Amino acid sequence: MTIPANCRPSQGDAPAFPVTTLPARGGVGLKPEHFREILDTAPDVGFFEVHAENYMVDGGPFHYYLGRIRQRHPISIHGVGLSIGGEEPLDAAHLDRLAALLARYQPESFSEHLAWASHGGVYLNDLLPAPYHVGTLARVCAHIDHVQERLQRRMLLENPATYVEFAASTMAETDFIGEVVRRTGCGLLLDVNNVHVASVNHNRDPRAYIRALPLKAVGQIHLAGFARDIDAAGDPLLIDSHDAPVAQVVWDLYAFALDLLGPLPTLIERDGDIPVFPVLLAEAQRADRIMRQQLAATAPAEACA
Amino acid sequence: MSAQRHFAEAVLAAEPLCPPGLMAWNGSDPARRFAVYRNNVMVSLIDALADSYPVTQDLVGEEFFRAMARLFVRTHPPRSPVLALYGAGLAEFIEGFAPAAVLPYLADVARLEMLRVQAWHAADAAPLGLADFAALLENAPALAATGFDLHPSLAVLRSAHAVVSLWAAHQAQDGTPDLTAVDPALPESALVLRIGLDVEIRRIPCATAQFILHLQQGLAFGAAAQFALDAEPAFDLPAVLGMLICGGAIINLCQPRREPA
16 A cells, blocks of 8 residues: 655655645646636535645635635645756845745645746746756755745655756755755655656656655655647657647556556646636546556456455 | 846746756756746747737737737736736837837727726726615705715726727627628727626717716715706716616725815
């Protein structure tokens, strides 16, 4: 039997923060287009996830609906604006807003990205890449320590989808993430679509990439759709666009990851070309089915008798 | 200059720059790959503006709006990761944007749309109870002397143009605005107020706009009413008070914060 990742003690020398857990089921990104329907129908879904920054407003419909939906469903709050990979100190006012949001909604999970988005007081609204070397490692670890101290909880860090690499990098991304997890005690949000996108973009083996991650730290999985482009040499360049259904190749990679990890809370992310809610619910149920099949396949023989 | 400063400047640059130190596994020109970041940043921020300013976009057309928004993003990038209220300076930008000068009302329509977004996300506040009003309405001196705290979502816009009529004409369900009855050169005032979960935009007479602005600025009820009656003898005080009470716009009684000038 697999122990839920969030219940495992942290592996490094870092202090352990209290953690709560999302159910090991399919979840759906909460979109304002679906607020009313979700309240009216109370769908059987593992959890809902929201982007923290969208709810950093004083009042109005966003808080009205999230407050009511939260009463019925587990939720995950996913930040996109902390700029954990940034060269500059964290934005203390933003961290305060985040602490207030987490205090208000008490989410089962909080996650952020291995990326940066702010520099010189300007917010660029994208998840930008950083080189993997000791300087970035020290900064990222200091920022995660700061976040976990301020929020008094363990955060999950998401592996990035990137389009370029840096000449200044001295470490593999998986080694970098492993060292961050070991030093800070943070968990890992394994974005399987990001693994596929980045593996195509950088000509890596996605299965070897997943095996090289600190898998004991994985507390949640993300699945999403991508778009296709090409680079200057005509090689495929995939874009982490979140505007399409999860691709078959990503479902296959998800099943591979589950064989290593066991069932985990799995989010269907959709941020563009938003379909009607049942379409997203069906993708979450597909994740549920894959988790059940994987459990059945790995159950001890006597349990099947 | 730091690596991230190079990167950030190249993301927002008008010309397709590529910061130093980038590479690709196949040795291809990293500028093509870096352009994905440039595109993500610019398109997502232009989309955010288009979401907040749908009527402004309708009035100038999508192509014009997106070209204007691109310039705005370059010169006024977000200063916060909270994008709900991003673009509050677009109306001022439009006032200085020569190609938009042929539509003199465009800036005020943008102003109205941003007030609507701000009202949408403004703090929640329970209206003053009807029992409190009933007691107050029986005591004329007390009513005249009190100030009102108004709902955080409430805003008034006074314009030299027909902003409410222009905005309302673009709310047609079939998406084809009927502008035949709108004279853009007629001055109009707007009341913006969130009622329940919806933001309402109403055209109000000039004296009503002045009255509500005076209340919002902390003048006593009696003094604000007197200003409105002096400006417009037909000012219908009971109707305006009824509208504010029914809309939940009055959330508290307070000491006046200002004397009549």
